[in-house]
Amino acid sequence: MAAYAKFFDPDGDRYGLPTWPFRMAPQEYATRRQLRALGLRPGGQPIAGQVLWRSRRRKTEAAYLFLIADAKPVRPMTPARWASVHGALRARRICRLCHTEREYEISRRLGACNICSPDDGYATAA
DSSP, X not given: OHHHHHHOBTXXXXXXXXXXXXXXXXXXXXXXXXXXXXXXXXXXOOOOEEEEEEOTTSOEEEEEEEESTTOEXXXXXXXXXXXXXXXXXXXXXXXXXXXXXXXXXXXXXXXXXXXXXXXXXXXXXX
């Protein structure tokens, strides 16, 4: 219970932002993911608050909150944006050595397709 008292600062005196413990933020605030689930985006508004909690590693974690009332609708995907996404995904499938498009994404660690790569990524037992 001490963690709840430590992270409860709705006026923002201690942390500079209104702060609540995990799962205790008011209903008018939402994280980016929660806004996205509602079909909204922050829309350039400043961070309105935060949720703080202790992770299992004893590290303080934060999730920033935005006001739902000030959020804007998500921009729709236009044909040009879809083409851009498909082009970026296609570029991940083209080998840098043989310039062949593969049916899988090329490993960034190997830098080449499975055929061109001298290292298959697995250590062999001697």
